[in-house]
Amino acid sequence: MDDFYREHILDHYRNPRNFGHLDAPTITFADRNPLCGDEVCIELLVDDNERVLDIRFSGKGCAISQAATSMLTESMRGHSLSEIAQWPKEHVLDELGVGMGITPARIKCALLGLKAVKSAALGQIARWPDEQA
Amino acid sequence: MSSCVINSTRASADASLEARIRHDFPILQRPTSNGKRLVYLDSAATAQKPNVVIDRLVRYYREENANIHRGVYDLAERATEAFEGARATLARFINAERSAEIIWTRNTTEAINLVAACWGRHNLKAGDGILLSQLEHHSNLVPWQILAQQTGAELRFIPVTSDGRHELEQLDRLLDGTKIVALTQVSNTFGTITPLDQIVPRAKAAGALVLIDGAQSLPHMAVDVQALGVDFFTASAHKMCGPTGIGFLWGRYALLEAMPPYMSGGDMIANVTYTSATYNELPWKFEAGTSNIADAIAFGCAIEYLEQIGMDWIVAHEQRLTRYALDRLFALEPRGLRVIGPANMHARTGVISFIFADIHPHDLASLLSSDGVCIRAGHHCTMPLMHHLGLSATARLSLYLYNGEDDIDALIDSLEKAARIFKLA
Numbered sequence: 187m188d189d190f191y192r193e194h195i196l197d198h199y200r201n202p203r204n205f206g207h208l209d210a211p212t213i214t215f216a217d218r219n220p221l222c223g224d225e226v227c228i229e230l231l232v233d234d235n236e237r238v239l240d241i242r243f244s245g246k247g248c249a250i251s252q253a254a255t256s257m258l259t260e261s262m263r264g265h266s267l268s269e270i271a272q273w274p275k276e277h278v279l280d281e282l283g284v285g286m287g288i289t290p291a292r293i294k295c296a297l298l299g300l301k302a303v304k305s306a307a308l309g310q311i312a313r314w315p316d317e318q319a
Numbered sequence: 320m321s322s323c324v325i326n327s328t329r330a331s332a333d334a335s336l337e338a339r340i341r342h343d344f345p346i347l348q349r350p351t352s353n354g355k356r357l358v359y360l361d362s363a364a365t366a367q368k369p370n371v372v373i374d375r376l377v378r379y380y381r382e383e384n385a386n387i388h389r390g391v392y393d394l395a396e397r398a399t400e401a402f403e404g405a406r407a408t409l410a411r412f413i414n415a416e417r418s419a420e421i422i423w424t425r426n427t428t429e430a431i432n433l434v435a436a437c438w439g440r441h442n443l444k445a446g447d448g449i450l451l452s453q454l455e456h457h458s459n460l461v462p463w464q465i466l467a468q469q470t471g472a473e474l475r476f477i478p479v480t481s482d483g484r485h486e487l488e489q490l491d492r493l494l495d496g497t498k499i500v501a502l503t504q505v506s507n508t509f510g511t512i513t514p515l516d517q518i519v520p521r522a523k524a525a526g527a528l529v530l531i532d533g534a535q536s537l538p539h540m541a542v543d544v545q546a547l548g549v550d551f552f553t554a555s556a557h558k559m560c561g562p563t564g565i566g567f568l569w570g571r572y573a574l575l576e577a578m579p580p581y582m583s584g585g586d587m588i589a590n591v592t593y594t595s596a597t598y599n600e601l602p603w604k605f606e607a608g609t610s611n612i613a614d615a616i617a618f619g620c621a622i623e624y625l626e627q628i629g630m631d632w633i634v635a636h637e638q639r640l641t642r643y644a645l646d647r648l649f650a651l652e653p654r655g656l657r658v659i660g661p662a663n664m665h666a667r668t669g670v671i672s673f674i675f676a677d678i679h680p681h682d683l684a685s686l687l688s689s690d691g692v693c694i695r696a697g698h699h700c701t702m703p704l705m706h707h708l709g710l711s712a713t714a715r716l717s718l719y720l721y722n723g724e725d726d727i728d729a730l731i732d733s734l735e736k737a738a739r740i741f742k743l744a
Contacts, residue, residue, distance in 0.1 A: 191682070191740050200677070222681055223698050223711055246711055248679035292685060 191249065195282065198253035203260050206242050215306035216245075219298050224251045226299055228306045236267045243302075248295050250282070255299025257281045267307040273300065275315035337636070340628065341721050343369040355691030358729045363507050363535060363670050363717030364695055365557045368621075372560055375620040379613045387612055388586060388603070402612050405619025406602070412622045413552065414543040415569055419601040422568040422575070423615055427534040428458040430553035430568035431501070433605065434530055435462040437578040438551075439499070445471030448497035450527070452477040452485060452513070453707055454506045457700045459532045463501060472498070477518075481708055483509030483660045487517060494525035502529070504536035508699045508715070509660035510641075510670030512536075519548050528574070534558055538719070539637060539668050541630040544569055556614065561621035565614035568605075575601055582607040625720075633720045640718050641669040644727045648673060651734060654743050659713060669718030672699075675734060676743050680714040683737055690733040 211229035218225045224247030231240040241259045245252075258278055262270065278300045279288070288296055297315045304312035341347055344367045351357050359367060385395040387402050403418070410418040424430040443449070449463045453476050467474050475493050478486045483506060494500070500522045502513050515531070522529050530551035533542060538559035544552045551574075555566035570578075580587055580598055587607040589597040598604045625633065641664065648658050648671070655676030661667045675683055680696035687694055695715040698705045705711060716730060 191686070196741065222696075223702070223705075224681075248681040250682065289685070289688075292681070295681065 190282075190288070192283065195249055195253040198256040199249040202243075202252055202256040204241050204243060204256065206244060208240060208242050211242070213306045213309075215302055217298065217302040217305060217311075219247075219251075219294050221294060222248070224248065224295060224298055226251070226255055226302045228299075228302045230262075230306055232267060238262045238265055238267070238270070243299065247298070250288075250292055250295040251298050254278050254282055254296045255302075258299050258303060262303065270307040271304050271312070273304065273315075275300065278315075336628070336632070337723055341723070343371070343624075344721050345370055345373070347721060351691040353689065353691070355689075356729070358690070358692040358726045360716040360718065360722065360726060360730060361693045361695050362538075362558070362719035362722075363715065365563065366538060366560050366719055367721060368562070369560055369624055371624050372562065372617050372621045376562060376613055376617045379616050384613075386609055398612060401616045401619075402610065405615045405622075408619040408622050409567060410569075412542075412626065413537070413569060414545050416545065417572060420569055420572050420575065422570070422602045422605040423610055424553075424566045424568055425564055425611070426555040426557075426566035427532060427553045428462075428566075430551075430566055431459055431530070431532065432462045433568055433581045434551050434553075434570070435466045437581050437605075438528075438574065439463075439466040439472075440469060441579065443470040443472040443498055446496070447472040448475050448493070448495075448527075449473065450475045450477065450493055450497045450500045450522075452502055453479045453704055454483065454485075454508065454511060454513075454701070455501070455503055455704075456507050456532065456534070457702070458534075459501055459503055460703070477502075479511075479704070479707075481659075482662065483511045484666065485511070485514060485518075487514070490518065490521055491525075494522055494527060497522070497525060497527045499528045499530060501532070503532040503534070504542075505539070505668050505670070506660075506701075507535045507670060508701045508704060508713070509672050510535075510667040510717075511661050512666055512668060514666075515547060515549075523548060535668070535670065538625075540634055550574060556618035556621060559621055560624060561618040562614040565611050565618050572601065575605070580607070581605050584608050586610070628720060636720060637669040637718050638664060640722055640724065640727065641667070641671070643724055644669070644671060644716065644718070644730075647727055647731050651675070651731070651738075654738055656734070659708070659710070669722075670715065671717070672713040672715045674710070674713055675737065676741070678737060678741050678743075680712045682741075683714050683734075686737040686740060687730070687733045690729065690736070692730050692733045694730070 208229045208231055212232045213230040216227040226245035229242045233239055241262050243255050243259055300315050301312050346367050383398050385398040387399040406421050407418045410421050449472050504513055519529055529549040531549050533552050533554040537554040550571050552569040557563040584607040587599050587604050589599050657674050659672045684694055684696035697712050
């Protein structure tokens with residue numbers, strides 16, 4: 187796992203992008219990983235065509251979950267909720283640069299933010315993005 | 320008949336007992352999947368198993384397997400004798416007055432649930448007090464929450480300080496109207512030893528029963544349930560070198576006899592008609608269905624192994640190692656490491672919680688894992704305690720008889736590497 191903690195992950199962990207709250211979010215969704223207690227809350231501002239105008243997240247967790255969510259929020263503006271609801275796990279794992287090498291115990295950390303974002307887009311709790319069909 | 324063949328003296332006569340003990344645990348001889356020496360510092364979660372226990376399990380299945388209490392053939396009699404012999408070994412180990420006071424369960428959790436269900440539902444009424452501490456594991460909290468919801472009884476808590484010690488100033492007020500006190504003897508989060516000598520006499524004087532969660536104490540210290548003066552004691556085999564899936568409830572005979580059965584079915588009955596049944600005598604009244612025979616027998620073997628090493632030796636060894644670990648962790652304080660728990664060596668065991676600067680405990684545990692170092696990270700099944708102390712998670716190391724200073728040194732080396740990766744000052 188040593189090489190997961192590269193510069194860009196630590197940067198997003200210590201300086202998370204889009205962290206905080208929106209004045210008037212259209213959608214708010216909070217989720218947690220009961221295994222480790224990590225929490226994430228997603229706030230979205232969407233236009234009439236359900237395209238994301240702005241996003242904030244808040245919560246607490248490990249470097250992997252915080253960095254993954256921070257990176258994810260940077261790629262959401264301009265996308266429609268229906269697009270976001272279809273994003274596969276690779277959308278996050280490729281961005282993190284950890285690929286398929288992440289251990290089973292930590293993959294939920296990497297995917298918690300994506301699950302929360304997809305849940306916010308769907309309006310209901312999404313499946314874990316790594317869940318087998 | 321002792322069925323456990325202990326043979327831990329293969330090493331040369333001048334080797335220390337510490338080295339010989341480590342040799343007894345085959346998993347500690349195997350490298351990790353990435354080729355490192357296994358540095359196992361998570362015995363509070365589950366302990367490793369010595370060869371004698373593993374061999375005893377295998378020998379039971381190879382040579383003695385039969386169902387107990389029924390067969391009259393030789394094999395069944397041998398299985399029954401070994402199973403009940405393990406119960407007698409445990410009764411002696413905790414100084415129970417009678418073997419019949421030992422009920423086999425799956426684990427500590429099930430033993431606590433048994434008391435909450437069978438004693439609690441029939442003896443508690445609205446307004447009665449159930450007194451716990453703020454240190455309790457979810458296993459010694461949630462069963463009492465459910466009982467309180469069912470009966471209208473009231474949950475009360477002995478407060479704990481920010482370094483994990485009990486505050487007893489309000490104890491008499493908390494005991495007023497309390498019918499049962501349920502406490503862990505050692506905290507699985509901070510290693511705090513509960514001052515039972517100060518609490519139990521006052522609880523008994525107030526007319527309350529006392530249940531002890533011994534999951535973190537019985538593996539690490541001599542326990543005499545009669546000298547403790549308590550009414551129920553619970554623990555799990557897997558934290559004391561025994562197999563998973565077997566634990567026990569000890570209770571005072573008269574209390575157990577007055578309690579209704581827990582699960583029902585085969586083995587727990589005396590006589591059955593199509594419309595009713597009478598129940599078996601203790602302890603089998605509480606052991607419905609075919610028991611976990613093999614694991615109970617191997618648990619007895621684990622107890623004999625610990626007795627052969629000596630609980631006094633284990634206490635002294637762990638105290639020395641805990642002192643060493645704390646000193647080495649304290650040396651990292653300038654870099655942001657903080658130990659959370661009692662500093663007084665007489666008030667704690669070798670369960671040590673800490674946080675390291677802004678490195679999340681899960682990241683720390685992942686980084687340590689790549690060096691073969693196994694620690695626990697998270698809320699340790701004490702979420703209300705974490706919330707109470709303003710923590711979301713801690714890293715936790717926990718020691719046992721097979722650990723040595725080299726394990727602590729490996730931990731510290733790995734922590735220093737984590738500090739470099741996270742670019743701590």
